[in-house]
Amino acid sequence: MQCPHCGASQHRVIDTRDTADAIRRRRQCEACGLRFTTYEHIAANLLVSKSDGRREPFDRQKLLQGIQIAATKRPISRETIEGIVNHIQEQALNSGKMEIPSTVIGQLVLDQLATIDQVAYIRFASVYLDIHDLNELRIEIDRLMGRN
Ligand SMILES: [Zn+2]
Structure with a gap:
């Protein structure tokens, strides 16, 4: 730390x-x-399930870093980023489930970034949603624009 x-x-x-x-x-x-x-x-016991069926322990630090990278040079404070991750952990804890799909985590991050910073949103989406080309990117941008 x-x-x-x-x-x-x-x-x-x-x-x-x-x-x-x-x-x-x-x-x-x-x-x-x-x-x-x-x-x-x-949330030490919280597990993340991957699309290929594997499970791994929730890694708060890894998620923080992922968002931090997306937020590089954007006006987003460390506290805001921690707030995003806290919110996700709280949702998982409140749901009472000990397992959360990685896709749900990604979507929760995107839901929050959409209202915080659109550039960070697109950066995070391009990594998390595994965007391969401009067409996929445009679909995601359209989705983002459609929210507002
Ligand atoms: Zn110091």
Whole structure:
């Protein structure tokens, strides 16, 4: 875990508390002094099912990174991206299911990006929906335009 300001990985926990579905830790960066909050969601048992039938543990970090890449140089804060992932985890937890299809995760991300940033939406869609050519991309852009 890295400081959102300077990227240093040395920080200390100054406060820890349990919420309904997460452990909330207040941290302070030892390099720059920034205070920030992290959430450890109790979704360790959540499984993601792939289209080929394989299952793997939900990887919060991987999903965060995927969205982060789509949001490169876009005016989307780290908190917004974490909010997207938190929302998905909450939906999964609230549904009471221990398994969520990867396609549903992708769609949930897209639903949120559609209202946040259209460029990030298209970038994420092109990776997540495995868009191969301009025609497929145009279909997705039309779908996005149709929402608004
Ligand atoms: Zn720092």
